[in-house]
Amino acid sequence: MLEDRVGLAGPVGLDAAEAAARLRAAGPNTVAAPPRHHLGVRVLHQLTDPLVALLLAAAAVTTVLGDYPDTAVIILVVLVNTVIGVVQEVRANRAIAALDRLAAPTARVVRDGRELAVPAADIVRGDLVRIEAGDVVPADLLLVEASRLHLDESALTGESVTVVRTPGEEALAGTVVATGRAAGTVLRTGAASALGRISALMTGTPPTTTPLQRRLSALGRVLGLVAVALSGLVFAIGVVGGRPVADMAITAVSLVVAAVPESLPAVVTLALALGARRMAAAHAIPRRLHAVETLGSVTVIASDKTGTLTEGRMAVQQVVTADGAPYGVTGTGYAPHGTVHRDGVAVAVPDELRRLARAGLLCNDAALSPPDHERHDWGAVGDPLEAALVAFAARCGLDPQATRAAWPRVAEHPFDQSQRWMVTVHASCGQRYLVVCKGAPESVLGAPLVDATAEEIAELTAAAHRLAAQGLRVLAVAAAMVEKIPDPAAPTGLRPVGLVAVGDPLRAGAPEIADSFDTAGVRLLLITGDHPATAAAIGGRLGLWRAGDPLANGDDDQTAHPDTRVFARTQPEQKLDIIASLQARGEVVAMTGDGVNDAPALRRADIGVAMGGGTEVARQAADLVLVDDELATVVTAIGEGRRIYDNIRRFLRYALSGGVAEIMVMLIGPLFGLAVPLLPAQILWVNLLTHGVPGVALGAEPAERGTLRRAPRSPQESVLGGGLGLDVLVTGALIAAVVLSAGVFAAHRGLPWQSVIFVVLGLAQLGVALAVRASRPAGARHGNPGLLVAVAVSALLQVGGVLLAPLRELLGTDPLGPTVLLACAAVSVVPGLALRLARRRPPPAPSLVDIDDALAQRDE
Numbered sequence: 001m002l003e004d005r006v007g008l009a010g011p012v013g014l015d016a017a018e019a020a021a022r023l024r025a026a027g028p029n030t031v032a033a034p035p036r037h038h039l040g041v042r043v044l045h046q047l048t049d050p051l052v053a054l055l056l057a058a059a060a061v062t063t064v065l066g067d068y069p070d071t072a073v074i075i076l077v078v079l080v081n082t083v084i085g086v087v088q089e090v091r092a093n094r095a096i097a098a099l100d101r102l103a104a105p106t107a108r109v110v111r112d113g114r115e116l117a118v119p120a121a122d123i124v125r126g127d128l129v130r131i132e133a134g135d136v137v138p139a140d141l142l143l144v145e146a147s148r149l150h151l152d153e154s155a156l157t158g159e160s161v162t163v164v165r166t167p168g169e170e171a172l173a174g175t176v177v178a179t180g181r182a183a184g185t186v187l188r189t190g191a192a193s194a195l196g197r198i199s200a201l202m203t204g205t206p207p208t209t210t211p212l213q214r215r216l217s218a219l220g221r222v223l224g225l226v227a228v229a230l231s232g233l234v235f236a237i238g239v240v241g242g243r244p245v246a247d248m249a250i251t252a253v254s255l256v257v258a259a260v261p262e263s264l265p266a267v268v269t270l271a272l273a274l275g276a277r278r279m280a281a282a283h284a285i286p287r288r289l290h291a292v293e294t295l296g297s298v299t300v301i302a303s304d305k306t307g308t309l310t311e312g313r314m315a316v317q318q319v320v321t322a323d324g325a326p327y328g329v330t331g332t333g334y335a336p337h338g339t340v341h342r343d344g345v346a347v348a349v350p351d352e353l354r355r356l357a358r359a360g361l362l363c364n365d366a367a368l369s370p371p372d373h374e375r376h377d378w379g380a381v382g383d384p385l386e387a388a389l390v391a392f393a394a395r396c397g398l399d400p401q402a403t404r405a406a407w408p409r410v411a412e413h414p415f416d417q418s419q420r421w422m423v424t425v426h427a428s429c430g431q432r433y434l435v436v437c438k439g440a441p442e443s444v445l446g447a448p449l450v451d452a453t454a455e456e457i458a459e460l461t462a463a464a465h466r467l468a469a470q471g472l473r474v475l476a477v478a479a480a481m482v483e484k485i486p487d488p489a490a491p492t493g494l495r496p497v498g499l500v501a502v503g504d505p506l507r508a509g510a511p512e513i514a515d516s517f518d519t520a521g522v523r524l525l526l527i528t529g530d531h532p533a534t535a536a537a538i539g540g541r542l543g544l545w546r547a548g549d550p551l552a553n554g555d556d557d558q559t560a561h562p563d564t565r566v567f568a569r570t571q572p573e574q575k576l577d578i579i580a581s582l583q584a585r586g587e588v589v590a591m592t593g594d595g596v597n598d599a600p601a602l603r604r605a606d607i608g609v610a611m612g613g614g615t616e617v618a619r620q621a622a623d624l625v626l627v628d629d630e631l632a633t634v635v636t637a638i639g640e641g642r643r644i645y646d647n648i649r650r651f652l653r654y655a656l657s658g659g660v661a662e663i664m665v666m667l668i669g670p671l672f673g674l675a676v677p678l679l680p681a682q683i684l685w686v687n688l689l690t691h692g693v694p695g696v697a698l699g700a701e702p703a704e705r706g707t708l709r710r711a712p713r714s715p716q717e718s719v720l721g722g723g724l725g726l727d728v729l730v731t732g733a734l735i736a737a738v739v740l741s742a743g744v745f746a747a748h749r750g751l752p753w754q755s756v757i758f759v760v761l762g763l764a765q766l767g768v769a770l771a772v773r774a775s776r777p778a779g780a781r782h783g784n785p786g787l788l789v790a791v792a793v794s795a796l797l798q799v800g801g802v803l804l805a806p807l808r809e810l811l812g813t814d815p816l817g818p819t820v821l822l823a824c825a826a827v828s829v830v831p832g833l834a835l836r837l838a839r840r841r842p843p844p845a846p847s848l849v850d851i852d853d854a855l856a857q858r859d860e
Helices: 002-006 016-025 039-047 048-062 068-092 094-102 194-203 211-240 245-259 264-281 291-297 307-310 350-360 384-395 401-408 454-468 511-520 533-541 570-586 596-604 615-622 632-671 680-691 694-698 724-748 753-771 785-805 804-810 818-838 853-860
Strands: 106-111 114-119 130-134 142-152 174-186 283-287 300-303 315-321 328-330 338-342 367-369 379-381 408-418 421-427 433-439 473-482 495-504 522-529 566-568 591-592 606-613 624-626
Touching: 039 408, 039 853, 048 818, 130 142, 142 384, 142 408, 194 596, 211 245, 264 283, 264 291, 264 632, 283 632, 291 307, 291 606, 300 307, 307 522, 307 533, 315 350, 315 384, 315 454, 315 566, 328 384, 338 384, 350 384, 350 401, 350 473, 350 495, 367 384, 379 384, 384 401, 384 495, 421 454, 454 495, 454 533, 454 566, 495 624, 511 522, 511 533, 511 632, 522 533, 522 570, 533 566, 570 591, 591 596, 596 606, 596 615, 596 753, 606 615, 632 680, 632 694, 632 724, 632 753, 680 694, 680 753, 694 753, 694 785, 724 753, 724 818, 753 785, 785 804
Parallel strands: 300 522, 300 591, 522 566, 591 606, 606 624
Antiparallel strands: 106 114, 106 130, 130 174, 142 174, 283 624, 315 328, 315 495, 328 338, 367 379, 408 421, 421 433, 433 473, 473 495
């Protein structure tokens, strides 16, 4: 008995006293709020990052040295980064709160024998709840009554087709009643409900750190150790050489500051901010700043089907008339506009097809709603599948309202789960009646039909199987003209009218998008809750799956085969397992989706990408929101992410090579008779000018051609990998060689060699900034004039260090004549010129997409 199964009071509902007692005992029917962290804990979490800790140490050093401007800049960078990190952490927790907004605010329950509306939060286990079309199911219900009940479960399962629920089955919290009405007793509330389980998944799924964050953390640790070790070596050499301990201590600490690129966070922040602005122009809104770069490192994109790769709307895609003629139908969403074609050629609508469209329109309870100020496209009123039939009729030239008015319904037999068909009877102007039967092909074509041979029925049945194998929902339609109103529960004299195949069509350009991902070296996976046949059909059209390829299905071990690219019948928990398995293999995973069922996976992935038209839960859980719902935008965003990472590496090559050069000059200089090559103030001045504005300007470099034709960097590769570490050492050694050569020559000529070293070191580093900038084809637009201005201003200030008396007194330099300064400038060009010549090679093959030009055109 029902009472025995659920332990409840039965279908008559509870009394008010019992409901109140259960509410006190079990708590409200709400999703558990995320644990709150004290602001101090959040701030401390941000400050424990190795690079931030290194910056704080650098701030302490500059304070000891009295370099208060540098201290202020470093503290400001740390403060901004901390504020941004705390704000993003708070935002991440909003995904849980969004589940509350998804739940039904009120519900109709039966208590004390009376039906009344109560807050959904007050529902308890055992309540008798009534639901009808348009309602959100407030808790998990065991149905005791159901009349033509169709539920839209897409937000929970990803299934785009509504499902029929009958007495004895469950209706899950968060689903929407598309048609019909029902009553059910509450089985589970709050955290135990379907929504609650997803909330628990999200609560137990902390957002992952991005590849860039992990790489910079590792870099911070390495830089700290290396800088301290080498500075200690310089200190020891100086002391052994007879230099005062205090002087060498200050020199060693200055080298620590010089070796640490303290403007790196500023460069990263600028690059990410510019990338975010450009992504926003391309209709992709980053919710976390680091998400901008993460897309450039993505190796796998796990995509939901419904609403992401497909339109998320039901549409008639193929039809077969009674004579076996196949037709295709195209259109956008539920808009009543489209074309009918045969063999790929648009055709006029024949009478047989028009009769099929009319029959599907009449045996139908749905309608279409036009665009309004809140919605920019046509919508469905009622069952989405039936709404697709209405749109199909309109695309065949029928006016839905006029046709229904001309054929008024006089009798009906609602959809019957046992018979699996629906029958309606319509009056005609000739005192005759049109009977229309619509339902499952095996039911309609298996009924006694007239004017149809066994061969014709077999041909239609084979066509239905063929369409179903393509992942489409197939309906058969039969009709008859009779003299009097028949019993709609037992229609007779029906003739086949044809087959209608309904599905969720691919978004325009989806196959091309999949090809673009392949070109960029990113593997696209399809993860859906749909039937395996539907998933296989969609995967085939996207080029992700062919007969014989592995296809994960439901209870299978979906992570077992590493080459699986299509996952069907996937539950939210399984999506987490799939993503975790990919990450364990070293992949950087982006997850795209729009439903509640996608939210935990969106949060677990390295970067979650939500559709702007999806659920609020998905948007809050994601790192990037596609305002235009176009997956093609992700391709542009990937290119932008790669550009940002390239610029960060470009800055590191420039900044770290300067630090290496300064340390080498201080270590090797004494061996050539240059006792103290640079004073602490001179080191800090060079560091300020070179690592400051010019370094930050490098973060705004445009993308190089071929950005989207190269494979993503290995997730295991460090930020200095791919030969960058060697480039830093070689560039640093080249700068040091030029600087020491200039110093030794000046010493032999009796010139102020320390000032020569000071000028050449600064100018040589600025020349390297110009040498490492992004390669652009001849005549290309959209360069980076800001870098040129920054280098020019810094060069003037560097030379001013030996020309202006106040600066000479501050820095301890000597004046240099025009001839010596010109010679210093000429020598300083050598490192940058050598690097530029070394980069010359045949240009790469033209890119399918030039990211910089594409985004610049959008901005214009």
